[in-house]
Amino acid sequence: MEQERKLIGEERRNAILEWLKETDTPLTGSFLAKKAAVSRQVIVQDISLLKAKNEPIIATSQGYVYMAAQHAPEREIEQIIACKHDPARTEEELTLIVDFGVTVKDVIIEHPVYGELTASIRVSTRKQVADFVHHISNTGASYLSELTDGVHLHTLTSYSQKQLDQAIQALDDAGFLIKD
Incomplete structure (x- = not known):
């Protein structure tokens, strides 16, 4: 995977949401971190902020999943x-x-x-x-x-x-x- 451009703040959180919505398979924090060119800890914090905004993101042992209405x-x-x-x-x-x-x-x-x-x-x-x-x-x-x-x-x-x-x-x- 080629080096990605470092995403900042709200732009990064919006991108994380889109990446999660585009797939039915879990995405790991490490994968998201590499894609956003930030640390895994930044991703963990971003996920927490997104959850605080009532985004239906679930952390599983395989990675993060966006639980849209069609999934439940x-x-x-x-x-x-x-x-x-x-x-x-x-x-x-x-x-x-x-x-x-x-x-x-x-x-x-x-x-x-x-x-x-x-x-x-x-x-x-x-x-x-x-x-x-x-x-x-x-x-x-x-x-x-x-x-x-x-x-x-x-x-x-x-x-x-x-x-x-x-x-x-x-x-x-x-x-x-x-x-x-």
Whole structure:
């Protein structure tokens, strides 16, 4: 990629919005930084400013995504589930869910000091799951659930209640769900 002209302030934030709107795939902070000829930290600050202006930008483990109305159809069904497992079973859990055509929107934990913490995951395919797990491994980061002995929630989304029910049943059969 050739050297880009350094973009300044509002011009840069407008360009970031256009780049995000032009694609359905996540764009990393590093990619956006290179394209705007600024540091990744400048991009992080710009994203924060754009979010403060109510731009529907989501930070995922794969990069930033612009969530235009067409990306969130009204008929999408959401359900929160409670799970518990050790970190070694994370890929198995996420793969099991996406194999039913269900998206894992986020992970939520109840931290004893900070309260509820939510992190966007947004995985819908085996490749996205593998990339997410690989990214955690390569960065040396911990899964949020490690802060709560494996207890966590996931928000699942699907266009089909049947697929959602099947994924939840499969999670239960595999021992991932917390029973009442």
